[in-house]
Amino acid sequence: MMQRGSWKLVALCGLVLFGSVAVLAAPTVVLNEVAWGGTAAGSQDEWIELRNCTGAAVDLTGWVLLIGETRIPLSVVAEGTVEVRASTIEANGFFLLERTDDTTVSDLTADLLYKGSLSNSGADLVLQDAAGNTVDQIVCGEAGWPAGCASSGSVPFATMERVDPVAMGDVWRTNDGLIACGLDAAGNKIVGTPRAANSATVNYMKDPRVQLLGPVAGTSACPVTVQWQAVDPDGSAAGLEISIFVRSAGAEDWTLVVEHLANQGSFGWDCSALPKGASYEVKVMATDRDRRIGSATSEAFTLR
Ligand SMILES: [Ca+2]
Ligand SMILES: [Ca+2]
Ligand SMILES: [Ca+2]
Known part of the structure; x- marks a missing residue:
């Protein structure tokens, strides 16, 4: 096929x-x-x-x-x-x-x-x-x-x-x-x-669809640029709210970094207080007006 x-x-x-x-x-x-x-x-x-x-x-x-x-x-x-x-x-x-x-x-x-x-x-x-x-x-x-x-x-x-x-x-x-x-x-x-x-x-x-354009796997300088675009197949993209979460690679729980962002854009995650060489993942979550959720998660990347 x-x-x-x-x-x-x-x-x-x-x-x-x-x-x-x-x-x-x-x-x-x-x-x-x-x-x-x-x-x-x-x-x-x-x-x-x-x-x-x-x-x-x-x-x-x-x-x-x-x-x-x-x-x-x-x-x-x-x-x-x-x-x-x-x-x-x-x-x-x-x-x-x-x-x-x-x-x-x-x-x-x-x-x-x-x-x-x-x-x-x-x-x-x-x-x-x-x-x-x-x-x-x-x-x-x-x-x-x-x-x-x-x-x-x-x-x-x-x-x-x-x-x-x-x-x-x-x-x-x-x-x-x-x-x-x-x-x-x-x-x-x-x-x-x-x-x-x-x-x-x-x-x-019905669920929002999120495309995560960055960060990608490999190393990332601080601040880490998170870049995304999201659409809602049964609603307007302008009706979406974006939240960004991070966690240590492989950890259970996510930590909210920022919310109420637009469906498309980029955000600089300030990780200057975190140790170099540690690995993280980023999740971008979109919520539509019906409270339906879609998300995309990055590959693990290492801070340099
Ligand atoms: Ca039957
Ligand atoms: Ca929807
Ligand atoms: Ca069926």
Whole structure:
């Protein structure tokens, strides 16, 4: 999916930089959400959501989802497929696969029922079209799931959600426990978004985005110049308030340095009282009018 080494023009805060960056191929149908931890009603109650990222319906006839060695044909009952209710995914729509039976997500009718399990330690999933081409994949059988929770964890039974396959590629977050829908087999609220926009996607479309242009890794003279720009995808940049925090590299807590700054600018952090040779990190945090927060953290840098 990634084409590396292509040249792209990147404009940053009036600077024009040439660099070799990864360019993502436009996604069509993606693996969008994985309930690998199951639900509160049962850890075996796993489900998977596909998303059509295009404005046209996609016919899934002949397509196959692979979970490790298990093949799940998306249009015929064979191998890992127990029942097929739909084999088309609507424009910008979702496709819900429930494991074993339709009570996994009890208030929604699955598009497909399958058998096969997702190990809590990770799995490789591959989505193939009718020609056998890989359309999307998750490779974490060895590395483990990048997001989501089992019965323990920050948000028990929260799903693993794709942030935005179009803009962000293969970036996953844990369902936030707030934006959620659906009921499990016991009538508990599902900590995920079956057949609906992911909490990660909704938040991405509302949270401020911060670009930290300095300081960069290496050494920095005092005062340290902190430079940033921030935007709000669903609001005006002028409505953002910027706060700057610092901490010793790797420390737990941040210390507020300054607040109420504009969405774009620079600030000289006076660190003259601090020892030379010590390493620090800077965080620039933007808060919008809805009190939504976005931030960016620098690499560690050393005072000289
Ligand atoms: Ca169901
Ligand atoms: Ca979803
Ligand atoms: Ca916002």
